[in-house]
Amino acid sequence: MSMFETLMAVLLGGLILLSVIERIYPYRGNPVAARWPNVALGVCSHAIGRAAVPIGLGMFAMHWRAGLLNWVAMPMWLKIVVGVLMLDLIKYGQHRMFHRVPFFWRFHRVHHSDKHLDTTTAMRFHPGQMLISVGISVLAVMLLGLPMATIFVFALLNELVLLSTHTNLNILRRLDAWLRLVIISPRMHWIHHSAVGPRELDHNFGICFPWWDRLFGTYRARSTAGDQFPFGIENQPHDASAFLQMLLLPVSWRAGASAAASRVPPPSQP
8 A cells, every 4th residue: 555545544544433423422513514614624625735745755855865864874764753753743843833924824824714624624725725734844854854754654643643633522531631742633733623712722732742831831621611612713813614614714704814913803992
């Protein structure tokens, strides 16, 4: 089985399995609206993110002989471990950038505008965001000299964490507390989708591992609103749930150009 086929099998298998389980044991009520637009958008985006990165970038990495890890003598298993950690740190920084830079936030808010978090939300990424992410991944390979195995391991781990952290499954709090010591847990990531102000969605940026949030001060253990906080974006004008709405979202909602700007309170009246 090729790298792409393995990733697609994990994605489809995980999506189907978790979708069934979360319907039987939902943490919150199942959404009434159809969720196929999330999947349709994900098909477009994953054609870029899950084909270009693991395959195209992996082939590029096989022939690239520059970069930090190519200049340091270490066994391959250690290169993979170090490479995965470094790539995860870069993606953590990328995630923060998508929230802070207004142009990038326009694409990333497509993911955050989902008010009914479930497994299909893991597919809800704009193709524009995937293209930007591919560009950053190319730079990471060039600078770090990441071996192809590192790219595959990280892509596989990212897929598994992405699916599990967006599921509407009633995860035991004690289990979640243990999970978030070593990997991003569902309850930890749910807070990143909180529509509660101020700035709750500017926390818990981690992709696979939770340590960067703790190290850089962006970790939040619980929402200020308790467990039943709303998902989405604070002051979100409407629920972008149709396929065309999501595709055009980067050029709409002009008043909410950035994550920070959309939560700045209006000036007080004299």
